[in-house]
Amino acid sequence: MVTKRIKSASKSKKVPVQPGNHEVYGLVLFAVALFCMLCIYAPSQYTGGLGTSVRDYLKDNLGWAAYAIPLYPIVYGVLSFMEKSPKTISRQVIASLILLVSGLLASNIIEPLSGGQWLGYITEPIRQSISWGGLLLPLVGVTLGAEVLLLLPPFSLLIAFFRLISERVVGLAQTTELNSQQRKLYGKLRVHEQELEALMSLYPSAQELKVWLTTLRKAKVNIPDFTPEEKLQLEEELNNTQELLQEFSTKKAREITEHLQEEEYPLPELPHELERPLKLELQSAQLMEGHRVMLTREYNELLGTIRKMNRERDMNIKTLSGNVRAVQLRQVLSQQESRTLSWKQTSKAVTAWQQQVDIFVPWMEFLVEVAAHAQGLVLDSELAKKLTQNFKKTLREIGWWEKSLENLQGSPAVPASKNEVAENVEFDLDFSSLEFSFEDPTPISADPVPAPTYTPPAPASREEEETPPWMEAEEPEDDPAEASNPLEPQQPKANLKDPQPTVGAIPATKPTPDLLDPIPNTTQDRRILDQMARERADLISQTLSEFKVQARVVDHARGPTVTRYEIEPAPGEKISRISGLSNDLARALAVGGVRVEAPVPGKSVIGLEVPNAEREPITFHAAIASKAFGDSKAKLPIVLGKSIDGEMYVGDLARMPHLLIAGSTGSGKSVCVNTLIVSLLYRYLPQELRFVMIDPKMVELTPYDGIPHLIRPVVTNPADAAGVLLGTVAHMERRYKMMSQVGAKNLEQYNAKMRQIGEPELPFMVIIIDELADLMITSPKEVESAIMRLAQMARATGMHLVLATQRPSVDILTSLIKVNVPARIAFAVSSSHDSRTILDNTGAERLTGQGDMLFYQPGLVKPVRLQGPYISEGETVRINDYLRRQFFEDWFGEAYGTDFDGVDEGGAGPKANGPMDFSDPLLRQAAEICIEEGQGSVSRLQRRLSVGHARAGKLMDMLEAMGIVSKHQGSKPRDILITREDLPEFFGK
Numbered sequence: 002m003v004t005k006r007i008k009s010a011s012k013s014k015k016v017p018v019q020p021g022n023h024e025v026y027g028l029v030l031f032a033v034a035l036f037c038m039l040c041i042y043a044p045s046q047y048t049g050g051l052g053t054s055v056r057d058y059l060k061d062n063l064g065w066a067a068y069a070i071p072l073y074p075i076v077y078g079v080l081s082f083m084e085k086s087p088k089t090i091s092r093q094v095i096a097s098l099i100l101l102v103s104g105l106l107a108s109n110i111i112e113p114l115s116g117g118q119w120l121g122y123i124t125e126p127i128r129q130s131i132s133w134g135g136l137l138l139p140l141v142g143v144t145l146g147a148e149v150l151l152l153l154p155p156f157s158l159l160i161a162f163f164r165l166i167s168e169r170v171v172g173l174a175q176t177t178e179l180n181s182q183q184r185k186l187y188g189k190l191r192v193h194e195q196e197l198e199a200l201m202s203l204y205p206s207a208q209e210l211k212v213w214l215t216t217l218r219k220a221k222v223n224i225p226d227f228t229p230e231e232k233l234q235l236e237e238e239l240n241n242t243q244e245l246l247q248e249f250s251t252k253k254a255r256e257i258t259e260h261l262q263e264e265e266y267p268l269p270e271l272p273h274e275l276e277r278p279l280k281l282e283l284q285s286a287q288l289m290e291g292h293r294v295m296l297t298r299e300y301n302e303l304l305g306t307i308r309k310m311n312r313e314r315d316m317n318i319k320t321l322s323g324n325v326r327a328v329q330l331r332q333v334l335s336q337q338e339s340r341t342l343s344w345k346q347t348s349k350a351v352t353a354w355q356q357q358v359d360i361f362v363p364w365m366e367f368l369v370e371v372a373a374h375a376q377g378l379v380l381d382s383e384l385a386k387k388l389t390q391n392f393k394k395t396l397r398e399i400g401w402w403e404k405s406l407e408n409l410q411g412s413p414a415v416p417a418s419k420n421e422v423a424e425n426v427e428f429d430l431d432f433s434s435l436e437f438s439f440e441d442p443t444p445i446s447a448d449p450v451p452a453p454t455y456t457p458p459a460p461a462s463r464e465e466e467e468t469p470p471w472m473e474a475e476e477p478e479d480d481p482a483e484a485s486n487p488l489e490p491q492q493p494k495a496n497l498k499d500p501q502p503t504v505g506a507i508p509a510t511k512p513t514p515d516l517l518d519p520i521p522n523t524t525q526d527r528r529i530l531d532q533m534a535r536e537r538a539d540l541i542s543q544t545l546s547e548f549k550v551q552a553r554v555v556d557h558a559r560g561p562t563v564t565r566y567e568i569e570p571a572p573g574e575k576i577s578r579i580s581g582l583s584n585d586l587a588r589a590l591a592v593g594g595v596r597v598e599a600p601v602p603g604k605s606v607i608g609l610e611v612p613n614a615e616r617e618p619i620t621f622h623a624a625i626a627s628k629a630f631g632d633s634k635a636k637l638p639i640v641l642g643k644s645i646d647g648e649m650y651v652g653d654l655a656r657m658p659h660l661l662i663a664g665s666t667g668s669g670k671s672v673c674v675n676t677l678i679v680s681l682l683y684r685y686l687p688q689e690l691r692f693v694m695i696d697p698k699m700v701e702l703t704p705y706d707g708i709p710h711l712i713r714p715v716v717t718n719p720a721d722a723a724g725v726l727l728g729t730v731a732h733m734e735r736r737y738k739m740m741s742q743v744g745a746k747n748l749e750q751y752n753a754k755m756r757q758i759g760e761p762e763l764p765f766m767v768i769i770i771d772e773l774a775d776l777m778i779t780s781p782k783e784v785e786s787a788i789m790r791l792a793q794m795a796r797a798t799g800m801h802l803v804l805a806t807q808r809p810s811v812d813i814l815t816s817l818i819k820v821n822v823p824a825r826i827a828f829a830v831s832s833s834h835d836s837r838t839i840l841d842n843t844g845a846e847r848l849t850g851q852g853d854m855l856f857y858q859p860g861l862v863k864p865v866r867l868q869g870p871y872i873s874e875g876e877t878v879r880i881n882d883y884l885r886r887q888f889f890e891d892w893f894g895e896a897y898g899t900d901f902d903g904v905d906e907g908g909a910g911p912k913a914n915g916p917m918d919f920s921d922p923l924l925r926q927a928a929e930i931c932i933e934e935g936q937g938s939v940s941r942l943q944r945r946l947s948v949g950h951a952r953a954g955k956l957m958d959m960l961e962a963m964g965i966v967s968k969h970q971g972s973k974p975r976d977i978l979i980t981r982e983d984l985p986e987f988f989g990k
């Protein structure tokens with residue numbers, strides 16, 4: 002239509018050219034053009050009144066287009082002179098007019114009336130209503146002008162443009178779809194590849210794995226060239242491979258399970274002689290009683306270790322019973338391997354324990370005879386002397402002492418039974434007539450007594466295991482058996498000093514430092530150390546100058562694990578040049594690695610941390626004896642470690658308010674977790690602080706089982722952990738409600754109000770998870786969301802989280818967890834990537850292990866390097882044994898213990914109590930415990946039987962129903978209504 006219009010327009014503009022007239026037309030047109038040019042282009046003083054009016058009129062109405070007007074008469078004038086038809090140029094003229102109008106429209110929309118008044122009538126309403134959107138109109142005009150010029154159908158350019166856009170969009174969508182299919186394939190391939198690599202690392206000789214892996218890798222390279230059909234085919238093949246992999250893993254799992262089922266860790270048996278205390282009025286019997294207690298405790302420890310191994314094995318079998326992947330196979334295999342190793346040590350310890358028991362048991366009978374003998378007291382005092390001098394040696398000489406007893410003058414009192422003697426022996430002897438000389442081994446009779454021939458048993462290896470690492474290199478003095486033998490009389494002495502019973506309940510008190518090993522004397526020769534440091538400083542300066550770095554060592558600070566050399570760069574020298582030389586510096590100093598801290602906070606120097614040739618041991622005992630811990634005002638003080646500047650860092654878990662501990666295996670996490678726990682145990686009674694401990698590895702936290710601070714037994718099954726965490730979240734919400742009811746904003750305010758009205762206060766709660774990865778693998782969503790809720794909200798309620806993991810990967814330390822757990826401890830890791838995952842910073846890859854850590858919490862400029870204190874297994878066992886015997890009025894456990902029993906699988910709430918089940922195998926034991934302790938307490942049962950609060954509660958209800966304990970009497974423990982002798986009536990013989 003537009004072309005038609007253009008054609009008709011060109012027809013209407015037809016200029017008749019007559020021969021001879023064309024010059025006239027030409028002249029007229031030139032005259033018009035000249036007039037227009039004069040009016041429009043010339044300055045106003047040359048144009049006169051008419052010219053100025055014409056120019057003003059044109060400029061006002063046409064804007065800048067007025068300057069183009071003279072061109073048109075000139076063009077047509079030229080055509081006339083050349084006798085050409087105006088038709089030849091009309092199309093271009095029309096096109097130029099359309100473009101001109103479009104231009105005017107555009108400029109009017111951009112700047113009002115810059116394109117003249119006439120078009121302003123059209124553009125003004127457009128501009129006011131759609132502003133710059135009105136530019137679309139001139140744009141259409143421009144395309145129209147171009148189409149006229151290029152002889153194209155109207156709007157064809159616009160149509161072509163939109164078609165192009167549509168095609169591009171469609172093309173892009175198609176490519177995206179293609180890419181996403183490809184990406185999916187790559188993703189699947191990667192998953193299979195990882196699984197295959199993991200399986201191959203476990204079974205390197207499995208040929209089929211190699212073949213599958215090669216095929217997969219080839220396919221991966223060729224994917225871009227695959228047709229869609231080939232891609233579909235590949236997808237199918239991948240599904241098949243997945244099945245094959247599953248079959249392979251299941252087969253291997255079956256094989257491992259068969260081995261696991263054969264794995265047996267027999268429990269040692271406690272001879273019945275050791276079960277009852279030695280109640281003899283003899284000095285030597287008191288010493289021996291101490292030894293009996295120690296043997297029983299060792300037995301319990303061994304039992305604990307072996308049961309743990311059996312439990313771990315059962316867990317392994319359970320893990321392998323479902324659909325297994327390489328990660329589970331690896332976990333089970335590595336646990337099996339470490340179990341085999343630890344069984345080697347445990348079985349040695351069992352043999353050593355058995356040998357000690359074999360030596361000890363005859364003594365119990367012998368002491369009864371001594372007590373029964375008329376002149377036994379003489380022998381007793383000498384025996385006690387010898388035992389105090391050298392317990393182990395004396396113990397081995399029972400033959401000699403038996404002979405001595407036989408040779409004693411006077412006759413035995415011949416008791417009716419040995420037990421009677423034990424209970425009622427009375428001595429009425431005159432020793433003045435007796436003349437004995439017990440100068441060892443002088444026989445007391447004329448007959449020579451043969452020297453003891455007993456060969457002492459090999460010393461138990463337990464003590465060796467517990468030797469702190471810094472003592473490893475030291476040679477034992479004289480007789481190693483002597484030095485580390487538990488038969489030495491420290492234990493009996495301690496028991497003699499301790500007026501409290503070795504079994505049964507004692508009131509809750511904080512543990513005393515004497516339960517810890519003595520602080521070792523480690524004074525190192527300062528002068529030698531300074532000399533060494535100076536030599537190293539010279540070496541550093543020399544190495545720097547060899548690399549043409551202008552810097553010098555200005556000072557040094559010797560920490561327990563590393564020495565920090567402070568380097569001052571010359572003006573203009575870049576820090577990066579010095580940090581870039583860390584490997585060269587490590588080589589020059591002949592150390593494994595150095596860490597550069599640039600700059601040292603608060604100083605204008607660069608710190609170069611170089612491992613010390615010899616570590617300074619930091620013991621937990623020394624740490625809690627420090628001023629920093631003693632004077633700490635922290636609400637929840639935890640010993641973290643000693644800094645390079647020699648300062649003991651004591652953190653406040655309440656302020657952190659949650660802590661993440663990560664590092665590779667063997668770097669010191671468990672020791673650190675232990676020191677954190679024991680720090681709190683030294684500060685708080687169970688009424689003031691309670692723990693929830695989750696330990697899927699079943700090794701690290703289980704020694705705490707049974708201590709009164711635990712609100713429930715240590716959770717070792719990852720499947721239960723999510724439920725317990727949800728229960729903990731529910732308890733937190735309960736605390737919020739309780740706080741809001743009394744208008745308290747936090748635990749401190751709540752407890753202050755409770756104190757005022759004489760109501761019991763709520764304890765702090767510390768939730769410890771050692772190993773987070775195991776939980777995140779079992780039920781990642783539940784665990785993550787429970788941790789999130791606790792981390793975000795628990796602070797005000799006095800509940801704090803400590804999370805430990807040896808897998809610092811992003812699927813375990815998710816960004817959500819990291820955001821909500823701001824305080825971190827990083828132990829040695831293998832790569833800077835791992836360090837970044839933990840600390841969002843590099844550096845942990847340069848740590849030296851054995852408790853060397855980087856600690857960060859909000860408020861610190863950067864992570865601080867600390868050496869964590871060491872606490873041995875023996876020390877924790879001693880503290881736990883001490884705490885296990887404690888009794889306290891556990892109103893909190895009675896009231897809220899069930900919150901922590903976990904929730905049913907359906908998440909319906911705490912596990913239901915259910916009907917009374919008098920067939921509970923622990924019922925008799927529960928009754929015995931109550932009788933032994935002289936009172937009935939649910940929390941005591943819970944701890945001593947290692948059961949949940951709900952089950953302990955049920956046991957107590959049953960005891961009440963049977964008439965063994967009295968009814969619940971408010972805050973007082975229940976009375977016991979029967980004696981031990983009555984027990985057979987209830988439970989049979």
Ligand SMILES: Nc1ncnc2c1ncn2[C@@H]1O[C@H](COP(=O)(O)OP(=O)(O)OP(=O)(O)O)[C@@H](O)[C@H]1O
Binds near residue numbers: 665672868871
């Ligand atoms: N603070 C410390 N001081 C001295 N030695 C330490 C310290 N912490 C750990 N060690 C040494 O490192 C060993 C391993 O420590 P630990 O068991 O705590 O490592 P871990 O990181 O928990 O390992 P895993 O993850 O395998 O359980 C300890 O047996 C001890 O010899």
